Structures are given as C-alpha cells and as structure tokens.
Amino acid sequence: MITFESVSKSYPGGTRAVDELNLEIATGSFTVLVGPSGCGKTTSMRMINRMVTPSSGRVLIDGQDVSGIRAVTLRLGIGYVLQNAGLFPHRTVLDNVGTVQRLLGLNKAQARAKAYEALERVGLDASLALRYPAQLSGGQQQRVGVARALAADPPILLMDEPFSAVDPIVRLELQQEVQRLQAEIKKTIVMVTHDIDEALTLGDKIAVLAPGGVLQQYADPLSILTRPATNFVSSLVSKDRGFRALSFESLTGLSTTELPAPDTAGRIHLPTLGNGFSAEINHDAATVCWSDGVTVRSAPQPIIRPGDSLRTGLDAVLASPSSAALLADHDGNIGSYFTLADLQPLLSKATRVSS
Numbered sequence: 143m144i145t146f147e148s149v150s151k152s153y154p155g156g157t158r159a160v161d162e163l164n165l166e167i168a169t170g171s172f173t174v175l176v177g178p179s180g181c182g183k184t185t186s187m188r189m190i191n192r193m194v195t196p197s198s199g200r201v202l203i204d205g206q207d208v209s210g211i212r213a214v215t216l217r218l219g220i221g222y223v224l225q226n227a228g229l230f231p232h233r234t235v236l237d238n239v240g241t242v243q244r245l246l247g248l249n250k251a252q253a254r255a256k257a258y259e260a261l262e263r264v265g266l267d268a269s270l271a272l273r274y275p276a277q278l279s280g281g282q283q284q285r286v287g288v289a290r291a292l293a294a295d296p297p298i299l300l301m302d303e304p305f306s307a308v309d310p311i312v313r314l315e316l317q318q319e320v321q322r323l324q325a326e327i328k329k330t331i332v333m334v335t336h337d338i339d340e341a342l343t344l345g346d347k348i349a350v351l352a353p354g355g356v357l358q359q360y361a362d363p364l365s366i367l368t369r370p371a372t373n374f375v376s377s378l379v380s381k382d383r384g385f386r387a388l389s390f391e392s393l394t395g396l397s398t399t400e401l402p403a404p405d406t407a408g409r410i411h412l413p414t415l416g417n418g419f420s421a422e423i424n425h426d427a428a429t430v431c432w433s434d435g436v437t438v439r440s441a442p443q444p445i446i447r448p449g450d451s452l453r454t455g456l457d458a459v460l461a462s463p464s465s466a467a468l469l470a471d472h473d474g475n476i477g478s479y480f481t482l483a484d485l486q487p488l489l490s491k492a493t494r495v496s497s
C-alpha cells in the first residue's frame with residue numbers, strides 16, 4: 143500500500159504543485175494520476191521514490207515513511223518508466239535492461255540472462271538485444287524502458303506519460319501490452335497521463351487532479367464516468383461519456399442466434415440476415431467475407447469473446463457490413479452471431495444504470 147498523508151509541495155518561487163493530497167493506493171492495483179498540464183501529477187508521483195521531497199505531509203510504503211528509507215535502496219524496489227524511454231544511448235538494449243541487476247550486484251552474464259527474460263516478457267524479440275536505442279522505433283524503445291523497469295522485479299512501477307511520444311496505433315498496442323503484463327505480474331503501478339481515455343482504459347483507480355494540485359476525485363473508472371464528483375471531473379469526461387461507460391458493461395444476458403454447421407470445406411454460411419446480407423467465415427476465422435448478393439467484401443472481423451464489453455460488442459455490430467457480429471467461445475470457436483436488435487435490451491439497461 144502506498145499512502146499519501148496530507149502531502150503538499152510548493153516549489154521555490156511559490157508554485158503550489160500539490161495541495162493536501164490524501165490517497166491510498168492498494169498493493170497490486172493500477173492507479174492513474176490524470177489531469178491537465180501543470181496540475182502536479184509528476185510531482186506527486188516522484189514523491190513516491192523521493193525524486194521530490196514533500197513540503198509537508200508524508201508518503202508511506204506499507205506503513206513506512208519513505209523519507210526514512212535511503213533513496214538508493216528505495217529506488218531499487220521501484221521501477222521507473224519515462225516518457226521518452228530514457229535509455230542510455232551508448233548502451234545496447236541488453237545492457238540498458240540489465241542496468242539495475244548490475245547495480246544489485248549481479249555479474250554481467252547473470253544480468254544479461256535476466257535482461258533476456260525481461261525482453262521476452264514485454265514482447266520484444268531477442269534479435270533486438272544487441273542494437274542501440276537509436277536503432278529502434280519509438281514503440282520498441284518504450285518497451286525496452288518497461289523491460290528495464292521490470293527487470294529487477296520491483297514490487298512498484300511508476301510510469302510517467304509512458305506512451306505519449308508514440309503514434310496512436312503503437313500507443314494502443316503498448317496499452318494492451320501493459321494490460322496483459324499487469325494481469326500476469328500484478329505490480330503496484332502508478333501512472334501519470336493527461337489523457338482521460340488512457341486513464342479510463344488502464345486504471346483500476348483514477349485520481350483526477352486540477353491545477354494547483356487539488357485532488358478532485360479518486361475512484362474507479364465507471365464512477366468517474368457516471369458519477370463525476372465535481373464540475374472539473376464532469377468537463378474532463380464529458381466527451382463520449384455515455385459511449386465510454388459501455389466499456390464497463392458486460393454482454394451477460396445477450397441473446398444470440400446459433401450458426402449453422404460448417405460445409406465440407408469448413409466454411410460457415412450465415413443465413414441471410416434481415417438486411418439481405420450473408421457471410422462466409424474462413425476456416426481459421428481470420429477473415430469473414432460479407433456479401434449482399436452482388437458484391438463480396440473480405441475484412442478482418444472483430445470476433446467477440448466471453449468477457450468482452452458492451453462497447454466492444456456494439457462497435458463490432460456497427461463496423462460489420464451486415465450489422466451482425468460473431469461470437470466465439472473461450473476456445474475461439476465461433477458459435478453464434480448477434481445484431482443491434484439483440485444488443486438493445488442491454489443498451490437500455492446500461493442507460494438506466496448510468497442516468
């Protein structure tokens with residue numbers, strides 16, 4: 143547990159960066175500090191690893207005041223991922239990732255072995271290990287930054303705008319990667335972002351800060367969306383609020399129509415839907431050909447799986463040429479489909495819940 147106890151920070155010159163912050167961050171949770179530029183997010187986060195000293199109040203890790211822990215010792219237990227990866231330009235990927243193990247006293251061979259493990263964990267190919275940072279894409283550099291922060295297996299991971307320097311597609315990939323990783327490793331993650339969408343996607347808990355470092359709300363994403371505590375939070379989440387809230391609704395109770403059996407070629411022919419479309423699903427289900435009897439369009443089809451959200455289901459229906467989305471079981475076998483009409487009862491229920 144990381145605890146902020148009435149923490150304030152004023153910088154020389156009088157800037158009040160953080161104002162009486164009280165926060166309890168549960169062990170193993172993913173907490174996002176979000177707010178506009180200059181509202182004290184980075185300052186707050188850096189007080190956890192003592193890169194910034196509070197002007198008043200205390201930051202505690204598992205009940206221990208961090209000011210009483212030697213900075214070097216403290217930081218060995220806290221991984222830190224920077225906006226531009228912050229890699230050492232003259233060290234290879236492998237040596238960048240092995241930095242902390244070397245500081246921990248492992249010899250070069252042991253550190254490199256651990257570094258290879260960390261690279262694999264963040265989905266980076268071992269063939270990149272001997273490259274220098276400048277020989278990598280922005281997204282790859284960011285993965286190396288995450289691998290380096292995780293290599294020594296610290297219980298806490300701090301991430302400062304880790305995805306802001308990459309393009310939107312890579313950003314989405316990295317977000318998904320971090321979600322996958324967190325499900326596996328269950329670290330206590332504190333991340334800073336100014337992007338409310340990113341906060342809502344990744345956070346178990348979100349702390350919304352306003353200029354002057356004043357905490358506006360500390361809650362789970364659904365509460366932030368549906369029950370904003372202040373006008374400031376309300377204006378931050380107002381765009382697409384209703385649609386985004388569907389991300390937190392499940393598809394439980396969805397009524398679906400069973401698919402017919404595959405033909406001898408292993409293809410499934412959907413019966414003609416109300417709007418005249420039919421579809422053929424490839425054997426490996428990687429693509430679906432939709433046809434209205436005149437033209438045939440082949441497209442990668444988002445396949446909905448158990449556990450996907452109502453938002454994902456709605457998006458699949460809206461994106462499908464036939465307005466039908468396909469549903470797979472836990473093993474990935476597609477067994478049924480659904481339409482907008484099938485989603486309607488769930489959408490009506492979600493509207494009632496969030497209004």
Ligand SMILES: Nc1ncnc2c1ncn2[C@@H]1O[C@H](COP(=O)(O)OP(=O)(O)OP(=O)(O)O)[C@@H](O)[C@H]1O
Nearest residue numbers: 153154157159178179180181182183184185186336
């Ligand atoms: N070392 C410093 N000396 C003086 N003022 C500082 C210092 N660091 C930050 N500040 C000021 O404190 C306030 C909060 O800064 P901080 O970097 O914590 O905000 P932030 O929310 O992380 O902003 P951004 O999203 O732009 O990174 C700002 O007004 C900033 O100018």
